[in-house]
Amino acid sequence: MSDILKSNVPEGPLAEKWVNYRGTMPLVAPNNKRNIEIIVVGTGLAGASAAATLGELGYKVKCFTFHDSPRRAHSIAAQGGINAAKNYQNDGDSVYRLFYDTIKGGDYRSREANVHRLAEVSRDIIDQCAAQGVPFAREYGGLLANRSFGGVQVSRTFYARGQTGQQLLIGAYSALSRQISRGSVKMYNRHEMLDLVKIDGKARGIVTRNLLNGKIESHAGHCVVLATGGYGNVFYLSTNAMNSNVSAAWRAHKKGVFFANPCYTQIHPTCIPVSGEYQSKLTLMSESLRNDGRVWVPKKKEDCKKDPTTIPEEDRDYYLERIYPAFGNLVPRDVASRAAKYVTDEGRGVGATGLAVYLDFASAIERYGKSEANSKGMNNATPAQITEMGEAVVKAKYGNLFHMYEKIVDENPYKTPMKIFPAVHYTMGGVWVDYNLQTTVPGCFALGEANFSDHGANRLGASALMQGLADGYFVIPYTIGTFLANEIRTPQISSDSPEFKAAEAEVKARIKGVLDVNGNQSVESFHRRLGRIMWDYCGMSRNAEGLTKARQMIRELRAEFQSDVFVPGSNDEYNPELEKALRVADFLELGELMICDALDRNESCGGHYREEYNENGEALRRDDDYMYVAAWEYTQDNADWNLHKEELDYENIEVKTRSYK
């Protein structure tokens, strides 16, 4: 174990750690909270819930987003649902089972104590959100409904049609709005964090750019909370929003925050396939669809261009059901994505590009239709009536997703199977944090997708919303006290100090640098090329030779960017191209670190699949050598990063080869 990386996991039995710790941790008294300022960056589920709750507790909160409103953060696009160990369905769920599923789903690469805490507080989240007015789906008896997600055998996912993220974010946004109106949170919209400021080794503020007029501003506080999301857009094409970026986390990394497991990226199996060169982003089709949709490709290559509805049952290969009978279509995302890659590599992919598989609802429509007919006493229902009633049930469950699919693809998914393909969706890696969610820089915390802590090498569906809200509502409000209890004598931090001035000067120089290149290629073109390198060599499958080559390619691309990028306009105005240029510059550095991490990890686990390490195509972990969190320290010369290892101990779970067969 590295002596720098202290996980600070409390002593005691796993199931009692959090409760005991919460009951004994240092507190900040209400009169002192009023004098302590907290900076929260980001207003997604984690940031908005943290800012609102810290405001309720009486802290003075300053909250920042680059969006025009805190309601826009990309948490809003999450579709399927949020997990909680409520066991409302009486199907054997429990805190332990959610904990176990998450550790196993993460391929035994996450920290036990953090994951157990996540499972414990999951139940409180549902209560809180229901009280805020989140309109979760309900049964006719008025109680909450559930559905299943991948990698689990219980129904523990709460949902609000296919718009769960939107409804949860609106809930957190309204809680935040309430605190803004009370003056306990001061909101800064359209402000992008461009640097972290440290004084005497502690995080004491940030430097931002006002996106309306380019003004560089310093904001000081007693501590800084980063809730700035993931870095999937390093791949250019992903399901992330266009403006999602790594810059806040990356700037903190360059100020001493370690970056953990950057190579762990989640490729989501069910996205709408790429249709053309101009494509700007990819759209997810929720994993919840795999509750009812069956994934297949033709058995014979020559059938791949045929109308799928004309291919008889015996000529279809429902490959997930065939290979993984225990979990079927609901295997975890990494497993489903790799399986799709194999069948398309074999030449059995469908659609114009051959890079797609079918997700078929015909049998679900028939099953639901028959059930409806039965409940209505229609013993002689015609096939057409059954189909009609079945389609109505499917529409009620997934209507908005089908609608979205039809708008994008121009095909009716009730009548012809959806075509789907894996795409970059989420990043399990992120800022290294201890049990308190504190980074390696004291006073700097990281929440939600921005940190690395809970999902190991693969995240299970409906767990991102759970983690974001757990961190924001129920973890940071307590654990931040471990730092702030020692800061009650610290007077208000001034942003006039030399440290802030130096950071401002550095930010201004960086902006001037990128504007002054005045080359010939657009920012977008560099981003596209970076994404291509990352997808080809550090995507669904990786090998040492390709990674080594890609590292060199990225260095060359970065040098080309620095000498030939063209950014129109100036700093002192609304300038989206400049915003993009600063973000892409950071992605060009992060990409290299991801490759270093993928090269270091000579094993396959979860979303990280190294071709050299497999057993009949299944990921081959090497626990003796790689059961650690790789936390990378930035070095000033930028030639290489220092690797620190946090060994993972599994005291409560037997580490096994993951099997969904």
Place this chain on the structure above:
Amino acid sequence: MAEKTINIKLKVWRQGGEFGGGKLVDYSLDDVGTDMSFLEMFDVLNEKLIAEKKTPVSFEHDCREGICGTCSMVINGQPHGPMKGTTTCQLHMRSFNDGDTIVVEPFRAKSFPVIRDLVVDRSSFDAIIQAGGYISVNTGQAQDANAIPVEKDVSDAAFDAATCIGCGACVAACPNSAAMLFTSAKVSHLSTLPQGKVESSKRVQAMVNQMDKEGFGMCSNIKACEAECPKEISVDNIALMNRQYLASVLGSDKQA
């Protein structure tokens, strides 16, 4: 999906910087793939402008899957363009024909000042929510989620109102620039649920007052808001809000 292409002409509102107080500027684009989204078409236009070292068109966008509410644009006179129940980012070029001239302007309203080109300031919406668009419950105060059963129909009705994405198309569509649909959707979402009934009369007053303070106009039952809403939110919410507001002002809110 055989890729079809069309040639189009654009008249785009440019404002700020070299364009000063604003004007429509002509552009033409050839070989636009019909599977392209409307915003991807703007990406192509901007790449072209950047290659010519000209200033690209500023427009707001983020999720590009119709849920974040960031994108706007009035396309040929309609907020979010011609397709019903669709945001600009989900509109595709297959909705247009070869040779079409497409006029693109920002969402226009006194309470949505233009920042640049097609970008407007919608922070007045945040102010309305801050005035009362929430249920007053602190973190940790909630009881078990199943302790209050909610009839499925009631829950579904609340959901229909809650799907508002806060884009502002309703305001842009309204000749009075009223924010009634936006405000009433939130009032209705919260007051329909038992959790939100408790403070409903205080909420409706605070939100309506803030809406007036932000300079939005009055409702005259034109219903353009409902027609253009990308989430197809019903004007019934406005009626509900008016009823609640009157009841709360006249003191008979207990029956509302």
